[in-house]
Amino acid sequence: MKKALVHDWYTVYGGAERCVESFNNIWDDFDHFSLIDDLSQKNRDIILKGKQTKNSFIQKLPFGKKKYRSYLPLFPLAIEQLDFSEYELIVSSSSSVAKGVLTRPDQLHISYVYSPVRYAWDLYSQYIKEAKLDRGIKGFFARYFLFKLRQWDYSTANRPNHYIAISKYVAKRVKKIYNKEAIVIYPPVDTNSFTLTDETKDYYITCSRMVPYKKIDLIVETFSKSGKKLVVVGEGPDFKKIKKLAKPNIELMGYVEKDEMQKLIKQSRAFIFAAEEDFGIAPIEAQACGIPVIAFGKGGALETINGVFPSKNKISDEVTGVFFNKQNVNSLLEAIDYFEMNEALFDKKTIRKNTDRFSIERFENEFKETVETLYNNWKENQ
Numbered sequence: 570m571k572k573a574l575v576h577d578w579y580t581v582y583g584g585a586e587r588c589v590e591s592f593n594n595i596w597d598d599f600d601h602f603s604l605i606d607d608l609s610q611k612n613r614d615i616i617l618k619g620k621q622t623k624n625s626f627i628q629k630l631p632f633g634k635k636k637y638r639s640y641l642p643l644f645p646l647a648i649e650q651l652d653f654s655e656y657e658l659i660v661s662s663s664s665s666v667a668k669g670v671l672t673r674p675d676q677l678h679i680s681y682v683y684s685p686v687r688y689a690w691d692l693y694s695q696y697i698k699e700a701k702l703d704r705g706i707k708g709f710f711a712r713y714f715l716f717k718l719r720q721w722d723y724s725t726a727n728r729p730n731h732y733i734a735i736s737k738y739v740a741k742r743v744k745k746i747y748n749k750e751a752i753v754i755y756p757p758v759d760t761n762s763f764t765l766t767d768e769t770k771d772y773y774i775t776c777s778r779m780v781p782y783k784k785i786d787l788i789v790e791t792f793s794k795s796g797k798k799l800v801v802v803g804e805g806p807d808f809k810k811i812k813k814l815a816k817p818n819i820e821l822m823g824y825v826e827k828d829e830m831q832k833l834i835k836q837s838r839a840f841i842f843a844a845e846e847d848f849g850i851a852p853i854e855a856q857a858c859g860i861p862v863i864a865f866g867k868g869g870a871l872e873t874i875n876g877v878f879p880s881k882n883k884i885s886d887e888v889t890g891v892f893f894n895k896q897n898v899n900s901l902l903e904a905i906d907y908f909e910m911n912e913a914l915f916d917k918k919t920i921r922k923n924t925d926r927f928s929i930e931r932f933e934n935e936f937k938e939t940v941e942t943l944y945n946n947w948k949e950n951q
Contacts, residue, residue: 570944573656575602575648577665578637579622582612584756584850585683589662590616591757591929595937602651604644604666607634625650642714645669645721658944661729669725677947679940680729681754684739684847685746689718692782699781723747731943733936736848736869752939755872757932758850760924763857765917766835772798773863773905774837776830776851777844779805784843784865784896789814791901800837802830834858839908842870843896849873856889857924859917863904866892875923879907889920 576589593599593616601622613619625647627633627640640647648666653659657676661667664683672678688696693715702708726747734740734751743751773792777783785807792799793816801811802822812821825833831854834840840855840862848869852862856874864870866878876890877883891911893904925931 570658571656572596572599572658572660573602573653574599574660574662575651575653575667575670576662577667578604579606579608579612579616580637582616584848585662585664586612586616587759588681588683588756588932591933591936592660592662593618595933599660600656602653602670604628604647605634605637623651641718645718658940660940666722668729669721670728672728675951677944678729679731679733679943681733681735681936682739682743682751683735685742686718686722689715689722690746691742695782730947733939736872738868738872739847754932754935754939755927756848756850757929758853758857758924758927760853760857760928763831763854764835765859765921768836769838770836772800772837773839773841774800774802774834774855774860775841775843776802776834778803779807779811781807782844786811786814787843787896787898787901788841789819791898791905792816792819794898795902795905797905799841800833802833831858834860838912839863839890839905841901843901844868845896846870852890853924853927856920859921861908861912861915861920862890863901863908864890864892865896866894873927879903884911884914886916887919887923888915889923 574592601617601620603622604625605628606622606624627637627643627647630640644666648669649671651670653670653672659670659672659676659678661670661680663680665686668680668682697703702711726749732743732749732751734743734753735756737753740751740753743749775788777785779785789811793814796818799819800822801819802825804823815821834855835858837860840852840860842852842862842864845865845868852864852870853873855862862874864874864876874890875887876892877888878892878894891904891908893900
């Protein structure tokens with residue numbers, strides 16, 4: 570059986586690339602495809618075991634590797650030009666257009682979906698406003714191209730034989746947008762690399778890339794108001810904006826190495842997470858350190874954290890966090906106050922145990938078994 574793996578683009582070692590790394594741990598004979606490939610040799614060795622990729626024509630366009638998002642209108646055409654004619658099994662790793670590759674009826678296409686194209690669907694209005702594309706000629710063309718992308722994306726819903734989603738939250742969106750059922754297999758998190766400590770210091774922590782939907786500005790504004798100590802790890806386009814909001818009780822660390830970040834997390838009182846994520850790795854890593862999470866109660870967080878809402882539930886032995894129900898200062902302050910009233914009831918070993926269901930080993934076993942079962946059933950019906 571010849572196998573191909575197609576991923577939207579290779580630029581960094583992020584959450585989706587961790588999944589690709591695991592796919593290659595399961596099967597070492599994939600041929601690899603992508604819109605563009607700009608990996609460092611170090612990341613190529615980790616993610617692709619040193620293998621090269623076959624890329625679309627965007628790779629050769631001016632500034633194609635670095636400014637590939639500027640060629641968004643060409644993504645559908647580019648992904649359809651990749652030739653999968655010699656493969657029996659195609660696995661797509663998709664948060665954009667990878668699921669839209671062209672295959673024949675005698676080929677099995679299984680798509681692992683991180684999200685339907687968010688900037689074309691449920692984040693469309695937010696994306697347009699934040700990019701200041703809600704007016705003018707540039708905005709007109711941006712809205713038109715996203716409209717065409719939605720049309721294409723919907724028209725390709727039948728191209729995968731099966732969908733596998735990273736969370737129940739994403740599976741619901743796959744059903745709503747594509748009217749397709751999706752199996753749910755949670756992504757791999759390297760929980761074994763995180764450890765517990767008995768030492769707790771008097772500060773809260775959040776770690777994230779500073780982009781608008783992560784809501785780091787909300788967290789900083791809340792702690793500026795409360796006066797409680799907050800450590801913020803991460804960098805990104807919103808760093809200067811967030812720095813202006815920060816009072817002296819807030820320490821902006823910028824980028825830190827993994828070992829230092831783990832030390833900061835596991836000595837904190839709680840991890841703050843204000844984004845609406847499809848899955849969300851950071852809250853799981855915090856729990857792997859035995860740290861409670863105070864999170865916005867929507868999206869993937871509802872699946873990865875055994876949390877309570879202050880106005881609805883009581884703390885039980887299995888609870889690993891507290892939810893707030895609105896992305897505003899008062900709601901987050903209420904959740905922090907509730908956490909502090911019940912802080913002694915949180916158990917680090919219990920919190921850590923909750924992360925066992927997200928381990929790398931679990932993912933690789935579950936994904937392998939699922940794909941092989943789907944393949945065998947498909948083969949019987951050929």
